[in-house]
Amino acid sequence: MNTIPPMNAAQTLLEAGAAQAIALECGDERVSYADLRARVRQSAGSWRALGLQPGERVVVLAPDSIDWVVAYLGVIWAGGVAIGVNPRLSAAELGPILQESDVRFVWHEADNQVALESLVATIDPAPVLVASGAPDSFWCRALAQADPIEPLLQDAQAPALWIGTSGTTGVSKGVIHAQRVALQPHAFATGVLGLRPTDRLYASSKLFFAYALGNSLLAGLRAGATVILDRQWPEAERVLAMVRQHHPTIVFCVPTLYSRMLQSGVAQQLGQQNIRQVVSAGEFLPASVRSAWREATGQQIVSGYGTSETLCLMLYSDSDQGWLLPTPGTQLRRDPGADPALPQRIWLRSSTVALGYWNRPQAQADGFQDGWYCPGDMFLLRDGGRLEYAGRNDDMLKISGRWVSTLWVEQALGQAGGPSLQQLACIGVSTDAGLTALALLAVAVPGQQAVAAQRIEAGIEALPPYRRPHWVHWVDALPLTATGKLQRARLLGLHRAALALEAAST
Structure with a gap:
């Protein structure tokens, strides 16, 4: 990686697409690669004219759109560092991000101007607000007045973009990705999915989420394919509408959404469309969802493993067992002293692995080392070099002297609950005696509560005693992050609230 000549990530992403090929689609708007390159040059010229200096950070805070991509890539083209942020964050959530990140500009849509003015007034130094959307907006005027510029070439290790971790287990961290992230973001898509320039990629997740940014937008552009964007929030019926309107050949969704599409009957309708590959990532794909999807659509879901720190998928599985192999271009190593019979952490390396975290020295030391990244997840070694x-x-x-993974319990009880179950999570908690026990939090499909309870009870009885949950709480919903992942950091509080409610009713 250190021998890579100076580069610009935005330029690298846009160099492969044929001039007249469609690069992006959003609603009724389409833009060719030639037009996108011209618009990004103009965008970069605007950022430079506004005073953006190399290495300075720009938050892009808006629903997904072609303008979003143009502003985002324009920042990188001009030498800045782009940060996509969830536009649905409250002021209380957004303020600390802007403060900690020392952001120079915030690109946003004009209807958020008043709320953002109040927010940035509390930040020192205050970032400059750049409103977009209306023809007379600050951004549109800047675009009209600026000259297009050539890309600023930088060291391959220089920062190009940040992305926030999903916050499933606590406070989100800023992950810093280098210019080299643009070299092979399409390694998984081309090597496993067979991505071609004629393909059309659609991710239900939004671009502030690493899964969509890396595996759909960056991979699609790098391969010269068409990337489909949607301003609206993903729901089962919305996915179906997008597929019918834009005819993607490769679809990326998260397990929670696949489950909802199965429950709503959308899955069967998607099976009638000409989708060539369906991909799941963002969290673990239950075997029950994988098999139900194949039965409903005739399609095999390719499940992947990646993180904000890797941006793109590093491991994948296309088998019923769910066992994982490294994606093309991914190097993997294990700690030599670890017991191969027990779950262990692994180390990953590729050109898309991040430089590290912003202002998180302890997490940096734990997770990054000489170009390698070690996630906090555990894996079991299986035959043929595969991982579970x-x-x-x-x-x-x-528990009772034996190792238990809450994931194992979730898998078994998820299978037992079948279609009567909407959500399921298992956590370890302490009993009054100070011992470790399991608590299960479950959500039944509306109208299926009695069936779900009966199936879960039978599933628990079938487990070995040390894997059986001590508590089962039926709740209305489980907490999810903005990216649709289970927010595990909040589950203990949900368990305690359920205990208190049960105590009060007795």
Whole structure:
């Protein structure tokens, strides 16, 4: 990686697409690669004219759109560092991000101007607000007045973009990705999915989420394919509408959404469309969802493993067992002293692995080393060099002298609950005696509560005693992050609230 000549990530992403090929689609708007390159040059000229200096950070805070991509890539083209942020964050959530990141500009849509003015007034130094959307907006005027510029070439290790971790286990961290991230973001898509320039990629997740940014937008542009964007928030019926309107050949969704599409009947309708590959990532794909999807659509879901720190998928599985192999271009190593019979952490390396975290020295030392990244997840070694995902390191619990993964329990009970179950999560908690026990939090499909309870009870009886949950709480919903992942950091509080409610009713 250190021998890579100076480069610009935005330029690298846009160099492969044929001039007249469609690069992006959003609603009724389409833009060719030639037009996108011209618009990004103009965008970069605007950022430079506004005073953006190399290495300075720009937050892009808006729903997904072609303008979003143009502003985002224009920042990188001009030498800045782009940060996509969830536009649905509250002021209380957004303020600390802007403060900690020392952001120079915030690119946003004009209807958020008043709320953002109040927010940035509390930040020192205050970032400059750049409103977009209306023809007379600050951004549109800047575009009209600026001259297009050539890309600023930088060291391959220089920062190009940041992305926030999903916050499933606590406070989100800023992950710094280098210019080299643009070299091979399409390695998984081309090597496993067979991505070609004629393909059309659609991710239901939004561009502030690493899964969509890396595996759909960056991979699609790098391969010269068409990337489909959507301003609206993903729901089962919305996915169906997008597929019918834009006819993607490769679709990326998260397990929660696949489950909802199965429950709503959308899956069967998607099976009638000409989708060539369906991909799941963002969290673990239950075997029950994988098999139900194949039965409903005739398609095999390719499940992947990646993180904000890797941006793109590093491991994948296309088998019923869910065992994982490294994606093309990914190097993998294990700690030599680890017991191969027990779950263990692994180290990953590729050109898309991040430089590290912003202002998180302890997490940096734990997760990054000489170009390698070690996630907090655990894996079991299987035959043929494959890996079995075993949850996070804090999901491994010692119960009755035996190791138990909460993921194993979730898998078994998810299978037992079948279509009557909407959501399921298992956590380790302490009993009054100070011992470790399991608590199950479950959500039944509306109208299926009695069936779900009966199936879960039978599933628990079938487990070995040390894997059986001590508590089962039926709740209305489980907390999810903005990216649709289970927010595990909040589950203990949900368990305690359920206990308090049960105590009050007795």
